[in-house]
Amino acid sequence: LAKTTQPISMDSYEGQEVNITCSHNNIATNDYITWYQQFPSQGPRFIIQGYKTKVTNEVASLFIPADRKSSTLSLPRVSLSDTAVYYCLVGDRESSYKLIFGSGTRLLVRP
Amino acid sequence: EAGVTQFPSHSVIEKGQTVTLRCDPISGHDNLYWYRRVMGKEIKFLLHFVKESKQDESGMPNNRFLAERTGGTYSTLKVQPAELEDSGVYFCASSQEGTGRSYEQYFGPGTRLTVT
Numbered sequence: 001l002a003k004t005t006q007p008i009s010m011d012s013y014e015g016q017e018v019n020i021t022c023s024h025n026n027i028a029t030n031d032y033i034t035w036y037q038q039f040p041s042q043g044p045r046f047i048i049q050g051y052k053t054k055v056t057n058e059v060a061s062l063f064i065p066a067d068r069k070s071s072t073l074s075l076p077r078v079s080l081s082d083t084a085v086y087y088c089l090v091g092d093r094e095s096s097y098k099l100i101f102g103s104g105t106r107l108l109v110r111p
Numbered sequence: 112e113a114g115v116t117q118f119p120s121h122s123v124i125e126k127g128q129t130v131t132l133r134c135d136p137i138s139g140h141d142n143l144y145w146y147r148r149v150m151g152k153e154i155k156f157l158l159h160f161v162k163e164s165k166q167d168e169s170g171m172p173n174n175r176f177l178a179e180r181t182g183g184t185y186s187t188l189k190v191q192p193a194e195l196e197d198s199g200v201y202f203c204a205s206s207q208e209g210t211g212r213s214y215e216q217y218f219g220p221g222t223r224l225t226v227t
Contacts (some may be wrong), residue, residue, distance in 0.1 A: 043203075098144075099156060
């Protein structure tokens with residue numbers, strides 16, 4: 001199972017677009033890339049998942065280059081409530097959907 | 112729709128005692144997972160159920176931990192006897208099989224276990 005590397009923390013201001021990049025150099029061919037968000041005293045919450053190119057949903061976009069060695073979570077126009085820890089995870093279908101969490105990126109959104 | 116619930120939210124026990132954590136997944140979710148975060152470390156996978164069957168328990172730290180999911184509904188995780196290093200937050204998650212979104216796991220709020 002591939003490991004992920006993310007920045008430890010990021011700061012932003014309300015209304016800005018935030019991009020969090022994660023590297024996963026040894027990702028397997030069949031690995032999906034998934035992002036979760038976690039607030040204090042809560043369990044992680046699914047944000048978005050992708051395999052290649054670009055995926056967009058109502059809260060975020062996920063950009064995955066052709067070599068799939070990295071991915072970028074894009075949060076448009078962040079608000080104070082987006083202050084949280086964001087995890088990039090790689091999942092492997094051969095491991096029964098087991099998730100391996102890294103240390104995550106702590107995002108602080110300032111007024 | 113009710114989310115994943117866990118009970119208790121907090122538990123403080125002495126070393127050597129037994130504690131049982133409970134997880135109620137989202138109704139209809141066949142997959143149930145247990146994870147834990149030990150203080151200052153990353154969230155670690157413990158095991159995965161599909162209905163009542165254990166599919167992967169490679170993350171279980173030792174034989175002091177026993178997970179069950181009788182009837183394929185709620186699950187329990189028993190720690191007996193508890194040790195100091197078992198302190199941490201235990202998360203349960205569930206997911207629905209066959210939706211094509213295998214990794215969209217829904218997490219509960221966690222049980223904070225403190226062993227003194």
